[in-house]
Amino acid sequence: MTSYRNLFLEIGKTQEEIDKRVNDTFNEIFYGADKFYETTPDGSMGYLVDTGNIDTRTEGISYGMMMCVQMDKKIEFDQLWNWAMTNMYLEKGENKGYFAWSVDPSGRKNADGPAPDGEEFFAMALIFASHRWGDGEGIFNYSLKAKELLKVCLHHEEMYGGHNMWNEDGLIKFVPGLEFTDPSYHLPHFYDLFAENCFAEDKPLWKKAAAASRDYLKKACHEKTGLSPEYSYYDGKPYPDHIHFGGRHDWFFSDAYRTIANIGLDFEWADSNNEFGQWCKTTANNLQEFFYNLPEENSRGIYEIDGTVLEGKALHPVGLTATIAQASLAADGKFALKAVEDFWNTPLRTGERRYYDNCLYLFAMLALSGKYCIY
Incomplete structure (x- = not known):
């Protein structure tokens, strides 16, 4: 250990x-x-509120999921992930397959595009959840959902005609459609683990991303x-x-x-x-x-x-x-x-x-x- x-x-x-x-x-x-954690009346979903902006963000929901898997809080983890898939997941449009970065606490989307730090934290938290608790069914098949999300991040252009979250050099973007980055988004220690837990064909790309981010930092x-x-x-x-x-x-x-x-x-x-x-x-x-x-x-x-x-x-x-x-x-x-x-x-x-x-x-x-x- x-x-x-x-x-x-x-x-x-x-x-x-x-x-x-x-x-x-x-x-x-x-x-x-x-x-600043709230749950829906039926208890099926939960969300962290950005108390300065009074919204829920993929940053906060994915952070909460990472907190919960580290603390062995499966109920709260599943509530957060259910919120993300129900209210943040984009099922159509140029950002299909990503998550809306800002959503009102009512569940109404404030944005139609993603912030990539949310996606990378979602994926890492899901991988850890799979290893710690085992996979469930549907959206709670954590390892499958992580692999699917990682694939979308790297191959959005060919899958849906939009923009990938990582550029051709392996560097994460600030948002998919803009060509600059945010240093705090660079998590090479995550990418090392993505390479071991993605669809096999993407392993070299995640290894490339880890090396590229370390050079960039x-x-x-x-x-x-x-x-x-x-x-x-x-x-x-x-x-x-x-x-x-x-x-x-x-x-x-x-x-x-x-x-x-x-x-x-x-x-x-x-x-x-x-x-x-x-x-x-x-x-x-x-x-x-x-x-x-x-x-x-x-x-x-x-x-x-x-x-x-x-x-x-x-x-x-x-x-x-x-x-x-x-x-x-x-x-x-x-x-x-x-x-x-x-x-x-x-x-x-x-x-x-x-x-x-x-x-x-x-x-x-x-x-x-x-x-x-x-x-």
Whole structure:
């Protein structure tokens, strides 16, 4: 059995304390006074609400599924997947076979296109569910649904005449119809596993995607700060279009927080005894050093990827604290355990913006406790 590092033990917490904290975090998100998990009246479906935008997103539904399979919560997993297939799945049109990225809590679609980070989390969560609980029937034949979804992502153009989610070089797109990417979407540790759990003919393509994303991440993360932009060109250069996407996304802001957390998890799950593993370690150390060397008043702000401090404050400061800590899966610098301790001492966020922060919070809790596992 694979052994996963428990960094909370390394800062002196007991296993009992750790188990309680992880369980309490899940329960607060799903069932507590500040929950953002809701179920339909008949109990057949469930959904996580983006409390800042009052919608449900493939990001949140797929994140919830990953949380549930990691926590062995099959009932909630099936409720979420039923919601996705009932209210988000696109049965016709140019995006047939994908999932609408935003849906009203009533079940009405707000969008007719996907956001690829949802599809990749759906697929990974389904594969883990198949391995952990076994396949059921219909939409609950998890492994078949994962294989079908992975096929659509790679071959949409030939299957339905639309756009693939990965380009010909193996890099994930921001959305299928646009030719740029989002560094936080790059999950090579997922693609390694997709290659082992897809239809056999697509195995080489997922191996190519894993290698391509690892090469890409080295370009997208700044060599001195470890920071990445929210959106970028395929060569890693920040994407500067401020007009079409509601403002700037070439800076280190909300989406970008996830990149270092993903790098930490890749270091934990994949072979880290190689050149990319060393790069992960260096990048995680650099990012933590950047934040811990900032003046307190600028420590949760907005930044160019070279570290230039801009006006304004982070929209999701708790989520940022969580991902700085998750970097410690790879980091071995002087701030690695301090970041974990600071995260442990940070409570879940309350208020209208709690959805995104607390999703990143639970993922960090799972990862740093050795409970974010491959199944």
